[in-house]
Amino acid sequence: MSTRTGQTLRAFYDAMLSAYGPQHWWPAQTREEVIVGAILTQNTAWRNVERAIDNLKRAGALDWRVLADLPTEDLAKLIRPAGTYQVKTRRLKAFVGWFWERYDADLDRMFATPIPTLRTELLSVSGIGRETADAIILYAGNLPTFVVDAYTARILCRHRLIDESADYDEIKDLFESNLPADAAYFNEYHALLVQVGKLHCRPQARCPACPLDPFDHEVPTEEP
């Protein structure tokens, strides 16, 4: 745990936290909302997910029973602003069906499952890939699994902590093998990476050479 990599990763965290402060993730009120949001945000700007979530809330559909019984067309209409809505309707239905079948739609029971087992189970649901599974486990279950996303890969790559060919599980393992398994820490870490990524690591914003201290190029601004 006191590897050189671990020190570097902790230094990244400290720098990001000082610069941007706590991100208060996941932006949701309930675990149901986190799970639904995790599916809706796949390859989608969060702003659009908010509209969809808002529609679901006002329809009283953020409820596993309601969601299970809701006709596909109705669900599709509600989540349309989130984009790829037909696909996501199928994915939400797939999750809800599985959740009732496997856990009787009981969140406490689901999150009592050991992390590696739960992750494998979630990955078996069509439409739930690695990032979505990890986001559900970390942000809805408050259990220590590290969430990797496109920003994470880009940022680490630009700072030469990983090779550009590194895949999801390698990157995940880099964090989990070099940091203590702490849900609150993993939570904040991923949220900060997304914040930094949005500001400085978009695909087009070519970052010339940032090998050394990554986070000294822009500064902290108050978040609203």
Place this chain on the structure above:
DNA sequence: TGCCAGGCCGGGT
């Protein structure tokens, strides 16, 4: 206007 967003799946090599 075109590119991108807190991915994932299925089919083709």
Place this chain on the structure above:
DNA sequence: ACCCGGCATGGC
């Protein structure tokens, strides 16, 4: 084991 097209709305 990789690689790729499709999915689709809304913002900059």
